[in-house]
Amino acid sequence: NAGVMQNPRHLVRRRGQEARLRCSPMKGHSHVYWYRQLPEEGLKFMVYLQKENIIDESGMPKERFSAEFPKEGPSILRIQQVVRGDSAAYFCASSMGENTEAFFGQGTRLTVV
Amino acid sequence: DQQVKQNSPSLSVQERRISILNCDYTNSMFDYFLWYKKYPAEGPTFLISISSIKDKNEDGRFTVFLNKSAKHLSLHIVPSQPGDSAVYFCAAASRGNAGNMLTFGGGTRLMVKP
Numbered sequence: 001n002a003g004v005m006q007n008p009r010h011l012v013r014r015r016g017q018e019a020r021l022r023c024s025p026m027k028g029h030s031h032v033y034w035y036r037q038l039p040e041e042g043l044k045f046m047v048y049l050q051k052e053n054i055i056d057e058s059g060m061p062k063e064r065f066s067a068e069f070p071k072e073g074p075s076i077l078r079i080q081q082v083v084r085g086d087s088a089a090y091f092c093a094s095s096m097g098e099n100t101e102a103f104f105g106q107g108t109r110l111t112v113v
Numbered sequence: 114d115q116q117v118k119q120n121s122p123s124l125s126v127q128e129r130r131i132s133i134l135n136c137d138y139t140n141s142m143f144d145y146f147l148w149y150k151k152y153p154a155e156g157p158t159f160l161i162s163i164s165s166i167k168d169k170n171e172d173g174r175f176t177v178f179l180n181k182s183a184k185h186l187s188l189h190i191v192p193s194q195p196g197d198s199a200v201y202f203c204a205a206a207s208r209g210n211a212g213n214m215l216t217f218g219g220g221t222r223l224m225v226k227p
Contacts, residue, residue, distance in 0.1 A: 004156070006156075031213065033213060033214065033215075035215075035217075041219055042117075042119075042202055042217035042218050042219040042220050043157070043202065043204075043215070043217040044217070045214045045215060045216065048213070048214055056214060059214075091156050091157070093156075093213075095213050098208075098213065099145075099208045099213065100213070101159055101162070102159075102213045102215070103159065104149075104156035104157045104158070104159075105156050106154070106155050106156045107154075107155070107156050109154075
């Protein structure tokens with residue numbers, strides 16, 4: 001039973017480019033969460049999605065960031081026109097239900113140059 | 114406004130001794146608490162959790178204590194092993210509001226010396 005899969009593991013983008021981060025939840029999990037970890041800080045909640053629905057996006061920056069979890073395929077976190085401050089580790093977690101344990105992927109390390 | 118705080122950025126412990134990691138929170142709506150362990154370049158791994166209706170939960174070498182009146186929880190690892198060296202994150206959730214959105218502390222780096 002594969003765990004939460006995130007790709008790519010490392011992503012380098014120039015300022016102004018777009019970054020697309022993918023997350024495939026564990027089998028049977030329909031709840032996906034995205035977190036961001038800035039250097040030397042804890043993880044910060046960004047967005048909570050269920051299939052085809054955004055449930056809570058209170059942690060998402062208002063501009064340039066968007067997330068989706070389509071009926072088929074992985075969840076995507078999209079960052080448009082990246083800036084240096086977007087450089088961070090982005091972690092995805094999935095769970096079977098609202099109040100069941102969430103399991104994390106290995107993260108995508110985004111570097112904006 | 115940090116709702117979950119881990120005031121010790123690092124902790125060094127001798128092998129076989131007890132490691133005690135502390136965490137404080139401010140939001141009284143939190144009713145579920147978790148500890149995660151994280152190695153470099155990997156995602157957080159769930160260790161142990163506790164509901165606010167309990168004050169202690171034990172799993173092998175790991176025990177979590179919750180003091181609701183003080184809004185404080187701690188993770189005890191005994192005996193500590195070199196393989197326990199990692200960053201430990203405390204996290205909290207308000208499950209009464211549904212969802213698994215976690216608020217994390219800043220982490221404590223534990224170093225267990227042989």
